[in-house]
Amino acid sequence: MxxxxxxxxxxxxxxxxxxxxxxxxxxxxxxxxxxxxxxxxxxxxxxxxxxxxxxxxxxxxxxxxxxxxxxxxxxxxxxxxxxxxxxxxxxxxxxxxxxxxxSASENFRAEETPLKYDTKIVCDYVNKLDETCRKLLMYFYFDGLDMNTIAEQMGFANSDTVKSKKYQCFKKLESAVKEHFEKDDFI
Amino acid sequence: MKKDIERVYLIDRYLKGELTGLTLDEFKSRLKSEPDFAAEVETQKAIIEGIKLARKEELLALLRGQKTLSSISPKTTEQKQERVSEISEHQNETVNSNSNETTEVYRMKPNYNNWFYAAVAVLLTPFIFYFVFIYFIKENSEPLSNNENSTEQTTFADTNNSTEEQKDIVKQNQTTLPSDTTSSSNNIAINTEDSIVIKKDKKIDESTISIANFQSINSVNNEESNNVSNQHSENSLGVNAIKKLNNTTLKIEYWESAVNFNGYKLDGNNLKVFGIKPDDKVSFKFLDDKLYIKKKENYYKLEPSGEFEHYTKEVNREIIKILDSN
Incomplete structure (x- = not known):
């Protein structure tokens, strides 16, 4: 007390x-x-x-x-x-x-198949996202908060808005990551 | 667009392990049959791991004190008020080197319901006790002080064993009461404030007197004179056979007893008397190294025992006679 x-x-x-x-x-x-x-x-x-x-x-x-x-x-x-x-x-x-x-990778060694992209580089791109997208994705994927909680927490109208915003953010990140690795592939 | 959203959401649920039954089977068969879909799942998985790592590092940095608390937008206006804007230097330097975003710091609202009221209660308790205390004292103070006076008198009567002489003392005490009204009213006033406090013996006055020490020749030769003749001895010792010795100083302390003790304590040259007031007309006499106190017409012998003793009346007429002659 x-x-x-x-x-x-x-x-x-x-x-x-x-x-x-x-x-x-x-x-x-x-x-x-x-x-x-x-x-x-x-x-x-x-x-x-x-x-x-x-x-x-x-x-x-x-x-x-x-x-x-x-x-x-x-x-x-x-x-x-x-x-x-x-x-x-x-x-x-x-x-x-x-x-x-x-190192942090230890926690991910449970994955049997190697990941498509280097986690560390993806992580860097996550941090380059704008704050709303970053938080939204983190809340959803890491914290495991449901859409309603995220809507409440971040001031979105409802869970559907969160869902579509999350999609946009995810695509933004995905394209940035893809761009990075495709550029790497060509080199 | 909506289809895409649902597809990504479906993959999310698969990766979280939330899919079951038919949906899961359907998903798995699709993974096998559609290489593009499988590739998309792989991509999403890798990106999700990246997001997780980013969040984990963020939280670890927070725990290590390398980063301040951050949150996106406040939930309520209350939180808005508590918001402190702060630029996270660490973040600006390393993570968000492109955009100088400010991180907003929120304080978690403590649970006022519990500790706030607890604190108020703790603060109020002494006051409540104080007022209850005062109330009870006001209720009880008057009858209490009256009771004390009456018990004083009754105990006096009790301890006096109904001997006339000591009744005299009681009477005198009662007669002196009116003259002592100021002090007694003071006592009542004191009692109202600490009636619960144990009353202690109180020293009223102190004086040092010098008393002549007499010696009766009779007492020295008591056995002899008894042998010769009783009557003779009585006559001879009478007034003449007294020898004055050196003076003795006696320190007298007048005490008021809390339990109405009526007695004295004689220890060497220090005498403590209880039940006798300084303004009572008493006189002290030394005879044969024995101290006598005279009150009214009665003599009381004081034993130098160093213990508290009751007044014992001297009944020996001869001694009274000698004492009276001085």
């Missing part, structure tokens, strides 16, 4: 479902101490603890935003269990390989 705990779990879940990034920062502050303690007690460093929590929170962010998400424990317990698993996974890898490459 006091300190950062002004925000109840249900409030935080609600804010995450609406894509409010402040909730992420609050969760970080709420949980960093327990995660730090845990990682430090398990052969880790403070930096590793921070990384684990950051990755965990992004996973939590995506999970919570799913429409069928149901929280049946305390949010902190939920975060802690995910962080714990992540850290044990990392520890295993650490013992197997001396040098750990913790």
């Amino acid at each position: 006091f300190g950062l705990g002004f925000y109840s779990d249900s409030d935080l879940v609600k804010e995450i479902k609406q894509g409010n990034e402040k909730a992420l920062l609050i969760l970080y502050k709420q949980n960093i101490n327990s995660i730090k303690k845990f990682v430090l007690n398990n052969n880790g460093s403070i930096e590793e603890a921070q990384d684990v929590l950051q990755d965990t929170l992004i996973a939590v962010w995506q999970n919570v935003a799913k429409p069928d998400f149901l929280l049946n424990a305390k949010l902190s317990t939920y975060i802690f269990s995910i962080a714990k698993n992540q850290w044990y996974k990392q520890l295993k890898r650490k013992t197997r390989f001396k040098v750990v490459d913790e």
